Amino acid sequence: MTPQITNEMFWLACTVILTALMVIPYAAYRLKRIGGLWQAFMRPLPGDDPFDDDWPHRAYRAHMNAFESIALFAPAIIAIQLSGANSHLTSLAAAVHFWARAAYAPFYYFNVPVLRTTAWFTGLIATLYLAFQIIL
Numbered sequence: 204m205t206p207q208i209t210n211e212m213f214w215l216a217c218t219v220i221l222t223a224l225m226v227i228p229y230a231a232y233r234l235k236r237i238g239g240l241w242q243a244f245m246r247p248l249p250g251d252d253p254f255d256d257d258w259p260h261r262a263y264r265a266h267m268n269a270f271e272s273i274a275l276f277a278p279a280i281i282a283i284q285l286s287g288a289n290s291h292l293t294s295l296a297a298a299v300h301f302w303a304r305a306a307y308a309p310f311y312y313f314n315v316p317v318l319r320t321t322a323w324f325t326g327l328i329a330t331l332y333l334a335f336q337i338i339l
Contacts, residue, residue, distance in 0.1 A: 209289050211333075214297035215280040218304060222273055225266040225308055232259040258312055265311035269304060272326060276300055279333035288336050300329035 208216075236255065283293050303326035310319035 209284060210294035211280045211283050211289060211297040214294075214301045215277060218273060218276060218301050221301070221305055221308075222266070222269040225262070225269055228312065229259040229262040229266065232256070232262070257314070261314060262308075262312050265308045268311070268323075269308070272304060272330070276326075276330045276333070279330055279337070282337045283333055286337055290336070293333055293336055296329040296332045300326045300333075303329065 280297060283289055303322045307319060307322035307326065309315075310322055
């Protein structure tokens with residue numbers, strides 16, 4: 204028998220996968236720029252500004268921001284799960300968070316500030332909604 208997962212846990216897993224995949228754009232840029240995988244092993248990432256172009260630096264920052272976001276989102280989802288506070292609205296909030304984060308990344312990559320900020324706030328509000336469901 205296959206264990207059932209809640210919608211909230213599904214969206215958490217999707218968010219983890221999205222966050223993990225966000226390394227690809229700037230890693231590919233860096234590998235090309237420094238001469239391949241072997242050179243990457245010889246020259247680890249030197250801090251926060253290893254890029255000659257703006258877009259890979261923005262991709263890197265979007266990835267770091269995803270880690271900051273998941274640090275709030277994951278505990279909220281786990282608390283919802285453990286407390287049994289799941290509802291249609293918590294499921295919707297989890298999905299909104301995921302899609303806001305999915306939109307945030309390309310908005311950041313391509314330097315679309317107003318939409319990027321809107322996506323960021325949308326994800327944050329969804330996460331805060333989840334957290335408030337635990338304490339209310």
